[in-house]
Amino acid sequence: MARDERVTLEYLEGSWVMNPIWDYVKKVERHLPAARRTEVAGALYATLKARKESMEKAKGAKATDAEIADMLAAEGDPLRVAERIAGPPGQHDLVSRYLASVERHLPREGVLDVMAELREALRAKIEEAEERLGRAASADEIAAVLKGFGAPPVVAARYEGRMQLIGPVLYPWFWPTQRTALGLVAAVFLVLTALRALGTDRPIQALLARLDNLLGLGLMAFAAVTLVFIAVERWGDPVKLLEDRWDPKTLPRDNIRKPRSLFESGVSLFFDVLFILVWLKFVPFPNELPLRDGASVSIVLSPAWSVVYWPILALALLSAAGRLHDMVRPAWNRLRSGISIACYAGGLVVLWLLFQGRPFVDVQPRPGTSPEELERALRLVDGVLLVSLGLTALVWAIALGLEVWRQVKASRLSRGAPPLMAA
């Protein structure tokens, strides 16, 4: 549990003094699954706090440290408590995923208290549905209850209770989009300006002279993004659109993989697009390798690459599509994972083909270069590529294994989902 949450709740309790109940909750929390940590820890805190208060009411005075310690000792070993209250994985899957989604949009202050109350409210609502049905609610019926409760960003925004120019559905995207847009503008500007500056006699001075344009471009990007958000908010009615379309069953599974941030996806997309532009020769790639004063060589890709030219382009496009998908739906899902698996597996095949066709590059002499220098340059560049592509293959193989494992884990969790119960 983050320190600020603990401090907030101590503050809510009217005391800034370190609190033994918090220390205990923190110990239990360590044994809880990440996706349910805040929700369950919040509920446990509420339980223990209520127990302490009723003890104080009964005796008409503040509970002593010894009495609180006795109460916590009676609760039991933190590990056992965590196992008891968290339940087996998958049992409370949908409700937990809903609460975790609401939590992501809530302000940190008082978050545990809000989560505990929402959890109790959902439980009451699901029990009401089960009473009406005369049996345990199915996954579809629980999903219907959650849908009636409201989309997570909308529910969370109501806790903020202030009118916004950019509403609750779009607001979580606003600052990440601004950061991504500003990052992209800065990166494109710097790359293009650097390339232009390299063609001048004094590249550093040329680069510095053009830097002041960056501020104006940044402000324009900020204004453009803000206007787009306001326009969508004004004419798109995103709250209604989300309330109509959101499906509780598509709520993210945080326990499979941490959702990608918009910034992370934006940066990856930028590099994917840059690679595609270089690969299609829309953006020139400096390929001259200086050896000594007055002598250099040109590095060109060997014929081995022509075999994999189109597969590489297809994989880069697929990867960029995956990044775009991440920007729209940042949480882990099986489609995105499938794209990653295809990219890693395809990439490994491409690398294997390249390794078969070594050397990776050819070197072409420029005037003044001796055959020995040419040979040395070839060995150097080929060696560097051998090591870097070898390491890339290793990283991709591990990533491929991880992604396949996540798919297997998701299949198991889906199988475990039908006996959904109120949390």
Add this chain to the structure above:
Amino acid sequence: MPVSADIIEALRLELRRGNLILAVLGTLRSEKYGYTLKTELGGLGIEIDEGALYPMLRRLETQGLLTSEWREDAKRQKRFYRLSDDGAAALAQLAGEWRAMNASLSSILKGVGS
């Protein structure tokens, strides 16, 4: 040109908003937790979504109009709300306003929609 359903809905929500707060404050003169509050209001013909009710309760508590405490009830921890002293004073003032407004509106709207 008939007024669109969206506009009617927006006006209806606006009309309800202030009244809901009054209804919640009035009902919490006796202590209740969220679910029983919603059920009681529903029984009196005032439907409110939980997604809106709980944030409203928290807001009213932050404003000092309500107090709350976590307590065990039917073997479960529930957060019970009740009107605070400041809330009772505010309710009395708002109820007066509402009655005056209601009397005026009844006179203005005589014969409308009946």
